[in-house]
Amino acid sequence: MSGTVVTVALAVLISWIVKLPLVLSVFSGAPTMKFNTALGFVLAGLGLISVVKKDKLLNSVGAALGTLIIFIGFLSFLEYFINVDLHIDNLFWPDTYTGTFPGRMARTTGLCFTFFGVALLTASSRRLVYKRIHKFALGFVALISVMAILTFFLQSVTTSKVLVFNSMAFHTAINFLILSLGLSLIDPRNSYIDFISGVKVGSKLARKLLPFLITMPLVLGIMLLYIAGSEVIDTELGIALFTVAYALVGLLYTTWISGKLNIDDLERRRLEHSLELNRKELMETARFKKKLVTATPEFILIINLSTLSIRYLNKDLFPLEGLQKDNIEGMPLINVLPFVHPRDREKLTELHRNLIKSSDDEVYDVEVRLKLKENKWEWFSLRGKVFNRPDGVWLEEYMLLMRNITHQKRTQKELMRAKQFSIQGEIARTLAHELRNPIASIGMVKQVLAKSWEKGEKEQIEKYLEILGRSSKTLEDLVNNLLNSSKYEPAQLSRMDLAQTVESSLQKAADRIYLSGVEVIKNYSGAFHIFGDDEKLEITILNIILNASEATIPDEGIIEISIVEEDSEVVLSIADNGEGLEKEQVEKLFEAFYTSKDSGMGVGLNSVKNIIEEHQARITVDSTPNEGTRFRIFFPKADLSEVI
Template sequence: MLLAWLIGIESILSLIPKAPTMKFNTALLFLFIGLAIALVGHQNKYLHTFAVLISGIVFIISFLTLFQYIFSFNFGIDNLFFEDTITSTYPGRMSRATALCFLLLSTTKVLRGVKTTHDLKFLNYLVTLVAIISLLVFSTYLLQFVTDNYVLIFNSMALHTAILFFLASLAISLKHPDHSYVGFLTGKYVGNKQARSLLPFVVGLPVILSAALLYFLNSGVLATAYGVTLYTVCFAAISIFYFSFIFQKLNISDQERVKLEEELRASNQELFQYKAALDESSIVTITDVEGAVIYVNKKFEEISGYTKDEVIGKTLEIVNSGHHGDSFFKSMWNTIKAGNVWVGGLKNKKKSGDFYWVHTVIVPLRNTKGEIERYISIKQDITQKTILSNQYKNLKLRNKEVEQFTYLASHDLQEPLRTMKSMSALLKKRYGAEELGEDAKIVDFISDSAVRMSTMVKGLLDYSLIGLDKEPEMVDTAALLGIVKEDIQTLIESKDATITCRDLPSLKAYKTELRLVFQNLLQNSIKFRSPDRELEISVFARKKKESYEFCVQDNGLGIDKDHLSSIFGLFKQLHNKRAFKGTGIGLAHCEKIIHLHGGSIWAESGPAEGTSIYFTIPVF
């Protein structure tokens, strides 16, 4: 534009014929304001100072121009740099609107050193005002208001001047979008979205309708009164339709917001309940990346004895018991610093000096950039469990020692018992029954006692070996019962017993031991049959929640209810030993085997009612 003035190209100075021209001072100040926009705030303080200086020059020239209009005084600045021979009225002088816009823009650039939010907002109001003035000039050109009848402040601003002012205001706004109209129109909040929806309507519709009205009025198609009425009706109808559409979108958006608020409220309530449950059951601590404590819950204070104020800002070294070595903690820190979860047991020390064990989970927490910014530790007090675990290990060791002792004792007892049986037989063979006379009964008694003792010792030995070094396997209990029936088929036939089975499952169990259970129970039912009726035995099972319940039911002699709780004891016999031979260890075997499976066993019976033996085996 400066070049156009220098070589006299009028068509460039005024884009529209007979329209106002861009003055030389205007083009020069645009050059200055452009440099100021680019250089203000530059890291090089000299360039920044230069930008502020030229902004000051723009401010002075625009201010003096407005002063000349207001007080009808001529400072001689209009043609100071170049003489305007084209314009007849105020040659070389920029319009009032142009001077005002330069004054506003230069003010923002001079004061850009101010960084407070309040001042930035004020300066961006000035930039927004420049943008509004430039848009109003566009509107006047669109409506062909280029006579002396339109608003005084816009009557001599060139079209390209208005365009450059809008671009300058846009450039300044883009440098500080958070406090400018650009940020307002491009923001993500509801007000920003509504501004984007309404601005084209508020600005565009009046201009388009007004341009159409003027066209039809000037062409004589419409009378003035009818045209204004039609304008009003069209504006109202389009406004109603457009705002209905906007409000419908607002309703949908509000419904979604309410739904999200309800979901958020429910989620917060759920999270609050989770936190309450966690605080009731666990010790929770949060530390920064250096290990300094940021948060502890009430459970930490309750168990450790330290208050929140005593640990906030310090490390958890305060509860270190000294039980774990440096390598232990180094490994832990390496794990969590790598972003992995660490799980393990820690022995800590209370404020009182007592020790406590915690099962600990440490989880790294990341920020939105993916960087670890803190660690949350969730700990369970397992002091009692640790004590019980140690006691269990000791008890298990003692039980093993007892089993070994039982095995050795029962094994070693067999030898003297065999000797007693052999010596009794040798006495009878050497002297004969006639020579021994009454002493033969004593020898027979010794021999029978040794046999009974040997049987009992063998039962005790078998009892100690139940479940030793065995693993559960899938067992078809119906097939297993069939094998047991085959093994005792001779006994079944000799006693005319009837055995039925139904609903027997396949499950994981100790096969040999379970076979012994069925065998002992069937043999007991046959042994204690009633002489008054044919023996009937039923074996069945039914599925419970987490186990199978088995039953071996007979119609035999039955058991007195007072003795039901004692029938599973070692060597326990309720009937006459001469009438019913046995060691009394069979049901003890059954109880130990069922307990080995993690189940339970019990009996239901009454005299002459028969007996039902129930036992459960959990589903592995």
């Protein structure tokens, strides 16, 4: 817009120099654009460019140009008002076309330059009073330029001068309209553009009335001038008819517009009432849902798949440890994994994959352990379901309902253990009662043999007598342990060295190993720290070692024991080259009262499994008939173990 105005102005300036009348007036006999006017348009176009950007230096340039434009325009208008020649009309180039006031711009042109200069000065102001002045000045320039353009259309049907506006050149009016529109578009809210294009009732009314206000005077004026020029009626009657026709058409048009606005207003009121009812209903629903969400014992999480983060959490998870709602919302999913137990991360990943592929009605449940304190894990049940699928195809969000079930898990485990140990307690009491007499007999036989045998033979059998004594003591201890096993006590976990516990178990099994002729191979060195109950783990490891020694052929058996660290776990492996087990036997190996031996009650390995589970560990068995069996126990490292 600025470029258009400056181009037209430069063309006029050049036309004054080279004397091209057509460019000066556009229409033959019409007013010309004066040299000062064209110069003012060059300054106004540059001023429009200066205030487009919110740059302090450029805005200062725009203000300076605005001041200069006001000076030129106001002095030119003042010459008409005080009827004095201030010698500025032909200051730059003499006017050889105009007889009256040669070189002087029209009154309306001077006013428009004055108001446009004011608009440039106030364009960057933030004060309300200056914004109002800015809006008024631009509206004045636009109104004068439109009226001048309409005057040219009226002038086309008569030889008489029509109103005062015909003293402004046609391209002068066009340039002023472009300048006012350009400056208005920089900030439409502070110009007449907002008044016309806004959404308020006044703006709607203005849009409906403006076409009438512009076209009807033009149409009726052309008709009046044509009729007056044809001398069908005299001028006074024509003016009266113009006034009556304009008033009548205006009344009809205003009535029609008012009726439409009233209908629109009634519809607006109805919609506002409906919206108010909906708003209250939504607020009540939101209030109810908020209370429901905060009152539920479950934690509600919404996972956003676009950002791969937690978008919403209904309440603080564990505020004492810093896991508050504000800290968790927005957390990337990758940052959640350290809070998940290493053995449960795959379950959580599988839940994520299933939910991405699931339908809207499918529900998935998993149980995982989460770290809420250092070395403290708690069980949570997770129920996942699709939450938001905007386009009906692509999943945007899914929801997780999370509940702390640590207490329930502990209660269930204790009930199961109580049941198991109740049964084992009955067996223990029976066995203890039956074993006391044989144990006492073994002790008495040992004493009799020691006194009766001759000295020469005593050295030969001294080793066996020691074994017999230790065996009777071991049986005595086992009986006492069996009697105590009916009174279940949970494992007391503390930081311990697994290698030391293995060594202690080997020492207690040394006699059995010696008698069986078993070779023990140890593949470990150093310390391997876990959290465990040393006494219970010793029972577990001793049980496996004794089973291994019984499964091998006497004097040919090999038991290989190794301890290694794998990622976040410490793995204990006990392997033998014994008779091995069938697949069906391996599957039932840890069941209570199951045994593959000709004698025995099948209680040992079931107890082993219970103790392993108390340590949040897991045990696997690999066995091949006639080749051997390998037990592997996976313990969490001390820094990842569960302490509950």
